[in-house]
Amino acid sequence: MKWNRFTIKTKTEAEDMIICTLAEIGVEGVEIQDHQPLTEEDKAQMFVDIMPEGPADDGIAYLNFYLEEDADKESVLRDVRNALEELRTFMDIGEATIEESQTEDKDWINNWKEFFHQFYVDDILIVPSWEEVKEEDKDKMILHIDPGTAFGTGMHETTQLVIRQLKKYVKPGIELLDVGTGSGILGITALKLGAGHVVGTDLDPCAVPAVQDNKEANGIVDETFDMMIGNIIDDKEVQDQVGYEKYDIVAANILADVLVPLTPVIVHQMKKGAYYITSGILDVKEEVVKEAVAKAGLTLVEVTRQGEWVCVTARKD
Numbered sequence: 001m002k003w004n005r006f007t008i009k010t011k012t013e014a015e016d017m018i019i020c021t022l023a024e025i026g027v028e029g030v031e032i033q034d035h036q037p038l039t040e041e042d043k044a045q046m047f048v049d050i051m052p053e054g055p056a057d058d059g060i061a062y063l064n065f066y067l068e069e070d071a072d073k074e075s076v077l078r079d080v081r082n083a084l085e086e087l088r089t090f091m092d093i094g095e096a097t098i099e100e101s102q103t104e105d106k107d108w109i110n111n112w113k114e115f116f117h118q119f120y121v122d123d124i125l126i127v128p129s130w131e132e133v134k135e136e137d138k139d140k141m142i143l144h145i146d147p148g149t150a151f152g153t154g155m156h157e158t159t160q161l162v163i164r165q166l167k168k169y170v171k172p173g174i175e176l177l178d179v180g181t182g183s184g185i186l187g188i189t190a191l192k193l194g195a196g197h198v199v200g201t202d203l204d205p206c207a208v209p210a211v212q213d214n215k216e217a218n219g220i221v222d223e224t225f226d227m228m229i230g231n232i233i234d235d236k237e238v239q240d241q242v243g244y245e246k247y248d249i250v251a252a253n254i255l256a257d258v259l260v261p262l263t264p265v266i267v268h269q270m271k272k273g274a275y276y277i278t279s280g281i282l283d284v285k286e287e288v289v290k291e292a293v294a295k296a297g298l299t300l301v302e303v304t305r306q307g308e309w310v311c312v313t314a315r316k317d
Contacts, residue, residue, distance in 0.1 A: 004073055005101045006080075008063040011094040014087070015061050016156075016308070017282055020255055021087060022065065025079045026204065031064040060094070066103070073100075086257075090284060121160045122167070124189070129217055141192060144217035145185050146210075158279040161304055161311035162253050163189050165277045169313075170195050174248035177201070177269055179232060179262065180280075184211035186251050187225055188218050195249075198225045199242055201232050232269075233261050244268050251277045256285035263292045270316045275301070279311040286310045 010018055019030045067073050077098065084096045118127040125137055129146035166189055170176070173196035178187045181200030184207070190198055200211060211227050214220075230238035247269050252259060259278050270276065276298055281289050286303065289312050293300060298314035305311070 002069055002102050003066045004069060004071070005064055005066055005103045006073075006077070007099045007101070008065075008080075008084070009095045009097045009099070010061050010063060011092060012059050012061045013308075014091060014093040015063065017087060017091065018063060018084070018093065020158075020280065021083045022063075022080065024255060024258070025076075025083055027065050027076065027080065029065065033062040033064065091282070121163050124163065124167075126185075129213075143185065143188060143192065145183055145188075145214055146217065157306040157309040158253050158281075158311070159185060161279045161306050161309060162186055162251055162277055164304065165275075165311060165313055166190050166193060166249070166251070169249055169275045169277070171248070172196070175199075175246055175271075177242060177247040177250045177266075179250065179252040179266065180254040180258075181207050181211060181227065182253075183207070184214045184225070184227075186253065187211070188214055188220060190249070190251075191220055191224055192218070196224070199228065199247075200225065201228045201230065201238065201242065203229070203231060205229055233258075233265055239265070239268070242269055245271055247271060247274055249275045249277060253279045256281045256289050259289050260292045263289075263298070264296045267296050267298065267316060272316055274316045276314045276316070277311065278313070279309065281310040281312060283308050283310050286312070 008018065015032055022030055067076060080098065084093060087093050088096065118125060118131050118133070120126070123140065124143060125133070125140045126143045126145055127133055129144060133142055163186070166186065170190050170193040172194040176187065176190045176195050176198045178198060178200045181187060181202045184200060187198035187200050200207070208227050208229065211225070215222065215225055228238060228241055232238045232242060245268065248271055250266050250270055252262060252266070254262070259281070263276070266276065276293070278289060283305070290300060293312060293314045299317050301313045301315050303310060303312055
């Protein structure tokens with residue numbers, strides 16, 4: 001079987017934002033082609049020989065995504081183009097042209113695994129399902145995470161920002177709501193840190209098997225982590241099912257443009273004194289999210305940063 005390949009020409013500084021946006025509209029498994037040199041941190045995390053330095057960074061990036069021949073490509077491309085135009089209103093994404101080509105059958109879902117190896121987020125070791133834990137690491141807190149087709153390995157700055165906040169605010173027995181669960185990494189982290197129960201919501205049905213597999217890999221009892229598919233922002237049935245004024249922490253690692261309408265809704269799910277930990281926020285959107293938090297009646301607790309990404313933590317007083 002052949003695949004349709006679509007290549008977006010953009011700028012290197014827009015890579016992360018475009019990839020996150022594509023994930024939100026259901027486009028997974030994006031390949032990045034650019035001339036950005038590896039950082040020393042990148043090299044330290046890779047268990048492969050580093051290739052010699054390539055061409056100088058020209059600031060241009062090509063993002064490839066793939067659709068099967070019989071996929072409704074016109075519908076997908078319409079959504080992609082609309083999303084790119086929205087992004088263009090607040091950041092420079094370069095040309096953002098899309099070229100189409102065809103390629104032979106490959107295992108696009110699994111080929112990326114050669115680049116994902118175990119790594120630390122501070123003192124927490126994250127290990128993919130296809131790697132063994134080293135003997136010297138077996139006394140560490142270990143998360144076994146296989147993202148499958150759902151976003152969320154823990155390598156992205158936004159996920160790491162939330163993990164660090166969970167380490168600060170999770171107390172034994174607390175209830176946590178994770179909006180945009182993906183692979184379940186945040187909920188599993190919370191349970192490992194002592195949370196009593198987690199509820200996850202996601203729009204993508206692929207999150208259900210991904211979370212289930214990761215729960216089993218980490219020895220998480222089914223009753224402690226419930227998954228729901230639906231849009232909590234505007235679906236009253238989902239809101240009712242999730243429940244009101246029952247969560248000690250709400251985590252939402254999603255785009256800023258989604259956090260803005262989510263925030264005034266999610267306050268109703270939070271207990272008095274609960275923490276709202278939000279990430280997925282590009283630094284240029286920080287003030288927008290802080291404004292949404294204030295309008296919802298929440299008190300800003302702190303803003304943490306990693307690279308160009310921001311995590312906003314607030315409290316319901």
